[in-house]
Amino acid sequence: MKKLHPQYGFNTLAVHAGTAPDPTTGARCFPIYQTSSYVFDDADHAASLFNLQAPGFIYSRLSNPTVAALEEKLATLEGGRGGTVTSSGHAAETLALFPLMAPGMEVIVANKLYGGTINLMGKSYRKFGWSAVFVDADNPEDFHRAVTEKTRAIFVENLANPGGVVIDLEAIAKVANEAGVPLVVDNTMATPYLSQPFEWGADIVVHSTTKFLSGQGNALGGVVIDSGKFAWLGNSKYPSLSEPSPEYNGLTFAETFGDLAYTMYSHAISLRDLGCSQSPMNAWITLNGIETLPLRIERHCSNALAVAQFLEKHPNVEWVSHAGLRSSPYYELGKKYLPAGTGSVFTFGVKGGYESGIKMLEMVELFSHVANLGDTHSLILHPASTTHRQLSEEQLIEAGAGAEVIRLSVGIECLEDLIADLDQALNSLYRSSN
Amino acid sequence: MPSSTFIDHSSYRDSHIREILNNVNSIAMVGASATWNRPSNFVMKYLLQKGYKVIPVNPNTKEKEICGEKVFGDLASISGTVDMVDMFRPEHEAHELVEDAIKIGAKVFWMQLEIFNNNAAQLAEKAGLQVVMNRCPKIEYARLFGELGWGGINTGVISNSRRRLK
Ligand SMILES: Cc1ncc(COP(=O)(O)O)c(C=O)c1O
Numbered sequence: 001m002k003k004l005h006p007q008y009g010f011n012t013l014a015v016h017a018g019t020a021p022d023p024t025t026g027a028r029c030f031p032i033y034q035t036s037s038y039v040f041d042d043a044d045h046a047a048s049l050f051n052l053q054a055p056g057f058i059y060s061r062l063s064n065p066t067v068a069a070l071e072e073k074l075a076t077l078e079g080g081r082g083g084t085v086t087s088s089g090h091a092a093e094t095l096a097l098f099p100l101m102a103p104g105m106e107v108i109v110a111n112k113l114y115g116g117t118i119n120l121m122g123k124s125y126r127k128f129g130w131s132a133v134f135v136d137a138d139n140p141e142d143f144h145r146a147v148t149e150k151t152r153a154i155f156v157e158n159l160a161n162p163g164g165v166v167i168d169l170e171a172i173a174k175v176a177n178e179a180g181v182p183l184v185v186d187n188t189m190a191t192p193y194l195s196q197p198f199e200w201g202a203d204i205v206v207h208s209t210t211k212f213l214s215g216q217g218n219a220l221g222g223v224v225i226d227s228g229k230f231a232w233l234g235n236s237k238y239p240s241l242s243e244p245s246p247e248y249n250g251l252t253f254a255e256t257f258g259d260l261a262y263t264m265y266s267h268a269i270s271l272r273d274l275g276c277s278q279s280p281m282n283a284w285i286t287l288n289g290i291e292t293l294p295l296r297i298e299r300h301c302s303n304a305l306a307v308a309q310f311l312e313k314h315p316n317v318e319w320v321s322h323a324g325l326r327s328s329p330y331y332e333l334g335k336k337y338l339p340a341g342t343g344s345v346f347t348f349g350v351k352g353g354y355e356s357g358i359k360m361l362e363m364v365e366l367f368s369h370v371a372n373l374g375d376t377h378s379l380i381l382h383p384a385s386t387t388h389r390q391l392s393e394e395q396l397i398e399a400g401a402g403a404e405v406i407r408l409s410v411g412i413e414c415l416e417d418l419i420a421d422l423d424q425a426l427n428s429l430y431r432s433s434n
Numbered sequence: 435m436p437s438s439t440f441i442d443h444s445s446y447r448d449s450h451i452r453e454i455l456n457n458v459n460s461i462a463m464v465g466a467s468a469t470w471n472r473p474s475n476f477v478m479k480y481l482l483q484k485g486y487k488v489i490p491v492n493p494n495t496k497e498k499e500i501c502g503e504k505v506f507g508d509l510a511s512i513s514g515t516v517d518m519v520d521m522f523r524p525e526h527e528a529h530e531l532v533e534d535a536i537k538i539g540a541k542v543f544w545m546q547l548e549i550f551n552n553n554a555a556q557l558a559e560k561a562g563l564q565v566v567m568n569r570c571p572k573i574e575y576a577r578l579f580g581e582l583g584w585g586g587i588n589t590g591v592i593s594n595s596r597r598r599l600k
Contacts, residue, residue: 006445008592018583020593053476054483055581063584071586082587249471256473258547260573263586 002199004079010193011294018072019287032284033065052248052256052268062272066280070287074213074223077192077290078205081228082263084271085221085283089188089208090120091276092222093155096184096206098270099240099262100152103129108146110137110156111398112165115388117186118399121155140171147179152237154181158197159189159338162383162400162407163346164321166333173201180237182230188212188374189345193297194338203230204262209286211374215296219285221278224266228259241265296376296412301341303418304410310419311348316426318349318404344410345373347383347400354403356429357382361406363425366417373409378418381407443555443567448591451574454542454564458517459487461571462509462540464531465522466490468497474522475501477572484575489516509534518542520571521549528554536561546570 004013019030038057040046048054057063071083086092097107109121109132121132133151135142143154154176156167169185176183182203187195191212197205207213209221232241232254241261244250248268253261271277301324308322320327323334323342334342350356360380361369367380371387381387383401396402410418441450461481466488467474478501481488490500493507506512509519509531519535521528521544528551535543535558543558545551545567555565576582577589 005590005592013592016592016594017588020580020591021596023580023596026596048479048483051471054480055576055584057584063586065584068584068586072583072588075586075588076590080588082585084586251471256476258570258573260585260587267585 002079002196004076010077013076014073014193014293015291017076018069030066030069030284030287032280034280035064036060052251052264060280061275061277062267064277064280064283066287067278067283070209070221070278070283070290071223073287073290074192074207074209075225078187078225079192079196079198079227080205080225081259083223083225084263084266085209085223085278086271087222087276087278087282088220089186089206089210089222090116091274092206092208092224093117093120093186095222095266095270095274095276096204096224097130097153097155098274099265100182100238101128101130102152102239104150105129105152106131106133106148106150108133108135108143108151108154110143110160110167111135111395112137112160112167112400113157113186114161114188115383115391115399115401117157117161118388118395119390137165137167140168140175143172143175144178147175147181151179151181153184154179155184155186157186157189158195159323159343159345161189161345162381162388162405163189164323164328164330164342165400166323166330166337166342168333169197169200169202169337176203177201180235189343190338191293191297193294194301194340194343198227198229200337203227210372212297212300213290213293213374214282214286215289215293215374215376217370217372217375217377219282219289221282221286226262226266228262230262232261240269245269297341297344299412300344300374300410303412303415304344304346304408305341306415307408307410307418307422308346308348311422314423314426316351316429318351320346320348321400322346345407346410347405347407349402349404350406350426350429352404352429354384357404357406358385359429360425363428364421365424366413366421367408367425373407375409376412378411378413378421379409381409383407441559441565443550443552443565446566446569448578450564451566451569452578454518454544454566455571455575455578458542460489460514460516461486461518461520462489462491462506462512462516462538463520463522464491464509466492466500466505467522468492468495468500468505477520477522477570478503480572481575489514509538509540512538516540518544520544520546522546523549525549525551525554529557532558532561532563535563542566544569544571547573 075083185197185202323330388401
């Protein structure tokens with residue numbers, strides 16, 4: 001793993017980065033700055049802030065101290081230059097593309113994604129005149145073939161939905177680099193603890209912080225993190241950053257802010273105008289969640305792998321897709337990109353198809369049937385009837401969310417309790433289908 | 435500010451930059467622009483707000499003052515002390531500017547983002563000046579004294595005590 005700080009390691013940074021003691025009170029737990037606005041010292045100070053001449057706070061739609069602490073923590077953990085926190089993971093995806101896209105332009109998108117993202121990009125983006133070109137997530141050559149002069153970004157999920165899929169990031173980053181467009185990676189399922197996409201050549205990382213980062217299913221949120229490496233200056237493909245901005249008196253973001261340009265733009269224009277800002281309360285919950293991320297992820301991963309191994313041997317299970325299993329086609333990629341563990345979200349197929357899938361949900365007593373993942377609680381879902389239900393049958397299969405597919409997000413409870421719960425559910429399923 | 439040793443210019447220790455920013459008072463900014471939305475003007479205004487004396491040096495402007503400060507045509511004509519020279523000029527001008535900086539007794543020679551000149555740096559260091567290349571004093575000030583994190587930027591600063599607000 002790349003060195004994130006000259007002195008300190010990941011677990012230390014997860015606790016300390018961005019959250020030094022409060023300058024005014026010395027409060028050790030970072031305060032919730034529950035305020036919408038901030039006083040200006042005088043007219044000149046106000047003008048400096050509005051002109052982007054000095055760092056500072058104007059209005060919490062653009063930035064807020066608690067939210068900024070979360071941005072810095074996440075940017076640090078990904079090894080990025082800066083972060084922009086948003087109200088949800090979906091908002092982060094749109095915010096990430098906003099400085100890059102324009103009507104008529106294209107984003108190349110992997111076909112193995114969270115179902116909501118497939119809808120967002122495939123359907124809603126059309127209303128902005130942005131077109132998403134879907135390609136085979138497992139085939140970097142397919143990404144290469146999809147590149148046109150209108151391509152402005154490539155978007156993939158690292159450790160992709162609905163589970164057990166590892167993407168060949170280095171190969172796709174190479175395609176993006178050759179095409180001269182940024183690679184945007186949704187790192188929600190891996191978290192920076194397991195994988196840091198910048199290390200493999202990604203340019204921008206997004207997260208739904210709703211998942212493992214906040215960690216307890218209690219705060220919606222997202223983030224966009226910029227590596228600071230993409231060369232915007234003088235690049236006519238990205239006029240938002242490389243040409244004078246009329247709304248800021250003709251300043252050019254890439255020239256004035258250098259490697260901070262993308263993050264400055266994301267606050268001063270994207271958040272200002274789209275307004276998908278995160279509440280300080282949610283940022284505070286997420287800040288506290290991240291302090292225990294390393295401990296939780298270790299347990300999530302070890303529990304999930306053991307559950308997958310159990311399922312693989314169960315007579316009522318057709319197949320298990322978990323990249324930590326030797327039977328997985330993603331086993332080698334998993335060892336390369338996620339050596340510390342391949343996450344806790346994976347899928348398996350029950351015997352008996354759609355009906356069995358639905359019944360399984362009714363039988364479990366500990367796993368909760370919810371449309372979320374990355375919670376301390378173990379969760380179970382039937383994607384075909386829920387998160388992925390708007391997709392066509394063909395899309396369902398492409399996305400790995402066919403009729404028999406069950407998705408688990410394994411929590412941090414006692415392993416033997418989780419296995420016992422799945423065992424009784426699978427066994428009763430067998431009896432009931434007999 | 436003792437230091438005539440050569441330092442690694444690819445990564446500065448935070449303490450090195452912090453020491454410079456804490457110790458200098460007067461900064462001659464070569465290439466300061468009179469146009470308010472140019473990057474050098476942003477930097478000058480910010481450093482003035484933080485209490486530094488900033489002396490604009492620009493032979494090409496018609497303006498007599500930038501940000502309310504008297505403009506000089508070159509380093510040699512500045513009356514009064516100059517602790518640091520901040521260079522907003524192309525790197526091939528660095529050598530001559532270092533010679534001028536040595537003559538007027540500056541203690542620090544600072545080259546802005548994307549500006550490197552190793553020969554000029556060595557010349558300055560041999561004369562006992564501290565050198566910074568490819569950095570912006572505004573960004574470094576904001577990074578080390580707690581304001582840059584406000585914009586969601588990774589400052590790399592880890593602290594177990596209150597941030598000093600300056
Ligand atoms: C990988 C991934 N990205 C993005 C999202 C969307 O995030 P949010 O629900 O926070 O808007 C999800 C949500 O399930 C997800 O799993």
